[in-house]
Amino acid sequence: MTCEEAEVLIHALIDGELDAGHAREVEAHVEGCAHCAALMKEYQEIRQAIAESDVRYKAPLELRRKIEKALPQPQAAPSRRSVLRGFAMGSAVSAMAATGLVAIVLRNDDEQRIENEVVSAHLRSLQAGHLIDVVSTDQHTVKPWFNGKLDVSPPVIDLTAQGFTLIGGRLDYVNAREIGAVVYKRRQHVINLFVAQTANTERKAAQTSTLQGFNIRRWSDRGLNYWAVSDLGADELTEFGDKFEATMRANKEG
Amino acid sequence: MVVNASQDDPEKARRFREAALPYLDDAYTLARYLLRDAADAEDAVQECYLRAYKHFDSYRGPAMKPWLFAILRNVCRAEYARRKTAPTAVEELPEGREQTPMWNEAPETPEKQLLRRFDGDTVRKLVAALAEPFRETFVLREIQNLSYREIADVAAVPVGTVMSRLARARAMLRSAWLAEQEQVK
Ligand SMILES: [Zn+2]
Numbered sequence: 478m479t480c481e482e483a484e485v486l487i488h489a490l491i492d493g494e495l496d497a498g499h500a501r502e503v504e505a506h507v508e509g510c511a512h513c514a515a516l517m518k519e520y521q522e523i524r525q526a527i528a529e530s531d532v533r534y535k536a537p538l539e540l541r542r543k544i545e546k547a548l549p550q551p552q553a554a555p556s557r558r559s560v561l562r563g564f565a566m567g568s569a570v571s572a573m574a575a576t577g578l579v580a581i582v583l584r585n586d587d588e589q590r591i592e593n594e595v596v597s598a599h600l601r602s603l604q605a606g607h608l609i610d611v612v613s614t615d616q617h618t619v620k621p622w623f624n625g626k627l628d629v630s631p632p633v634i635d636l637t638a639q640g641f642t643l644i645g646g647r648l649d650y651v652n653a654r655e656i657g658a659v660v661y662k663r664r665q666h667v668i669n670l671f672v673a674q675t676a677n678t679e680r681k682a683a684q685t686s687t688l689q690g691f692n693i694r695r696w697s698d699r700g701l702n703y704w705a706v707s708d709l710g711a712d713e714l715t716e717f718g719d720k721f722e723a724t725m726r727a728n729k730e731g
Numbered sequence: 732m733v734v735n736a737s738q739d740d741p742e743k744a745r746r747f748r749e750a751a752l753p754y755l756d757d758a759y760t761l762a763r764y765l766l767r768d769a770a771d772a773e774d775a776v777q778e779c780y781l782r783a784y785k786h787f788d789s790y791r792g793p794a795m796k797p798w799l800f801a802i803l804r805n806v807c808r809a810e811y812a813r814r815k816t817a818p819t820a821v822e823e824l825p826e827g828r829e830q831t832p833m834w835n836e837a838p839e840t841p842e843k844q845l846l847r848r849f850d851g852d853t854v855r856k857l858v859a860a861l862a863e864p865f866r867e868t869f870v871l872r873e874i875q876n877l878s879y880r881e882i883a884d885v886a887a888v889p890v891g892t893v894m895s896r897l898a899r900a901r902a903m904l905r906s907a908w909l910a911e912q913e914q915v916k
Contacts, residue, residue, distance in 0.1 A: 484898065484902075485894065485895060485898045488894065488897050488898045488901055489879070489894055492872065492879070492897075494878070494879050494894075519846060519905060520901055520905065522846045523846060523901070523904060523905060523908060524873065526846065526848050526849070526854065527854055527858075527873050527874070528873075530848075530849070530850065530851045530854045531851035532851055532854050532855050532858065532874055533756065533760045533874060534756070534759055534760045534763045534772075535756055535759070536755045536756050536758070536759035536773075536776065537759075537773060539773075540755070540759065540773045540776060540777060541752075541755060543777055544752075544755070544776075544777055544780045544781075545748075547777075547780075547781055547784075548744045548747065548748065548784060549740045549741050549743075549744040550741070550744075590745065593749060594748075597749070597752060597753050600753055601753060601755075601756065604756060607756065
């Protein structure tokens with residue numbers, strides 16, 4: 478193999494695209510050729526440097542919003558409309574009962590969809606450079622950062638003593654609107670705590686579910702919906718939710 | 732209960748959201764490198780998603796990301812064509828230039844010391860300065876992690892062309908990297 482051939486083929490070798498036979502040939506050339514060996518080392522270093530630097534871009538929120546707006550809205554899902562139609566025709570069911578039942582169907586569908594979106598948002602956040610807009614372990618820095626960016630700022634509390642390190646906050650986009658995400662870490666595991674305002678001020682006890690391999694702990698309190706998402710085990714995520722709620726209660730009472 | 736099968740739009744939209752929206756940042760990143768302009772990239776990605784949604788019924792795989800990229804690339808090429816008439820047209824290499832074997836560019840002797848690390852902005856600048864079609868191939872491989880086969884499908888060229896473009900792209904980037912390194916010394 479000549480250097481000229483090797484200079485092209487070392488790239489396919491670096492990328493793992495050569496079959497075993499050709500890979501051996503190129504490796505043999507590189508072993509015996511200081512020039513190609515040094516060149517390959519440089520290419521690998523550049524490759525490594527690029528992989529480790531922040532060369533990606535984050536799509537502007539406005540772009541996400543425009544695309545969301547252009548797509549048919551899930552509110553008009555046919556399953557729900559057919560449910561409505563079904564009840565409208567069923568004379569045995571009173572209008573009141575139908576309304577109640579439809580509300581339940583709607584909410585369950587919405588919850589499922591929003592949980593999907595929350596997991597997608599969690600996945601997006603894990604891509605390099607996307608996790609945090611404001612980096613701080615200090616709740617007094619993260620909390621005011623949200624002010625003015627959202628109608629209602631999410632509560633930001635320090636849970637370091639309880640074993641969950643606050644690492645920052647981020648604006649995200651779920652259910653066709655901007656919401657706050659407070660980011661915590663336990664060991665190497667990221668927890669995104671998504672917080673959205675809700676018209677319903679009724680307290681809802683926490684529930685844990687699993688979606689696409691992630692655990693979600695969801696609860697509502699004082700007009701806010703919470704979703705904690707993580708690859709942490711369900712037990713540890715439950716612990717996180719419990720500690721968070723307990724600290725919130727202590728803060729309110731203290 | 733009657734489910735109206737023709738009213739599948741919201742269900743289609745839900746499936747499309749789940750399948751395609753997780754790649755929004757990837758698509759935007761590709762568009763930024765292809766068009767080298769934030770506003771144009773935004774327009775291109777929006778157009779890409781609308782087209783993708785329109786053709787989502789015919790989507791059979793294999794992977795969503797390369798499928799979206801192929802659409803995005805066509806949108807971006809239409810934008811190149813539009814710019815050709817504008818004074819700020821993106822320079823493309825004349826046809827045939829690509830065939831020039833890369834080893835005709837006298838390869839510099841590899842450096843003895845380690846290559847310098849640059850910050851993200853500098854690396855972005857060096858990548859963005861690569862000429863097309865090498866920039867596209869490079870970004871699809873190094874930033875988007877596509878295989879040669881996937882790149883070939885996105886760019887509608889044979890796999891061999893992907894390999895030679897990538898070799899050229901890396902050689903050009905290496906030269907630019909060394910030049911930058913020389914400058915900051
Ligand atoms: Zn050699």
